Amino acid sequence: MGALPPFAFATLPAVSGQDEAGGRRHPVRLRPAARRVTLAGMRLIPLFAILAAGSLSAEPQLCDNRLFTVEAGDAGLRRQICEQSDSALTVLADCGLPKPDPVRVRVVEAFETDCVGLFHCGVGLIEVLAPEPMTERQADFAIFAEIPPRDFQASILMHEVAHAVLEKTPCPDRNCLVTEEYFAYMLQILSLPDADRDRLSTMLQGKGVDHGAYLNEFILLMAPEKFILHAWAHLSSRPDPCAHLRRIAAGDLSFDQDDN
């Protein structure tokens, strides 16, 4: 769209917490987090609760890009995720954003929580649902319901890769939840094919609305779809969206500081 590069978009809200390695975690959920717990409650989730309920036994495969290693039981799925990782790197490069450090991508059949994807800071690990359960979950989130499943799955990986990119960006505040999710969702949207991204754009209403006013923790957790749509409207209206994202990656822009 407009000044944006010719790539796409995509996922869902996430919350920060501590994972088994002591790093922050960034799950992508398909439902408003408030249905389950409050933000404060999320911090009380036992560490073991975020571990995948069942990962697919896997022969790790190093992708040709030498940055991603995929753990999945099916060779075709490993190849597919490697291709998705290539696409994610292209999205980052097209926006002048840095690559993440090496990442393992582990395909799981279920999460203990209602996540579809999860990034574990500090250990370079992304977990994503296998295609079939992820497709079942896709319908939970109305604004993504019509996206072809393969595009949706790729966008979830993009979302988590975006978190990996931000891993080394300093967070001077209590947390950087809003900034991190803005960044991850916007890259997710940018990773979608034009038709899918344009479909989201048509959902935006209310010209003259201060979209930045919706970019806060309350909206993110209570009405994640609203957060995503307003974030997309906000980014789309920037003179140079990629420069905007680069400022976030550089630590020069934080929505958690009301610096939007």
Ligand SMILES: [Zn+2]
């Ligand atoms: Zn996220």
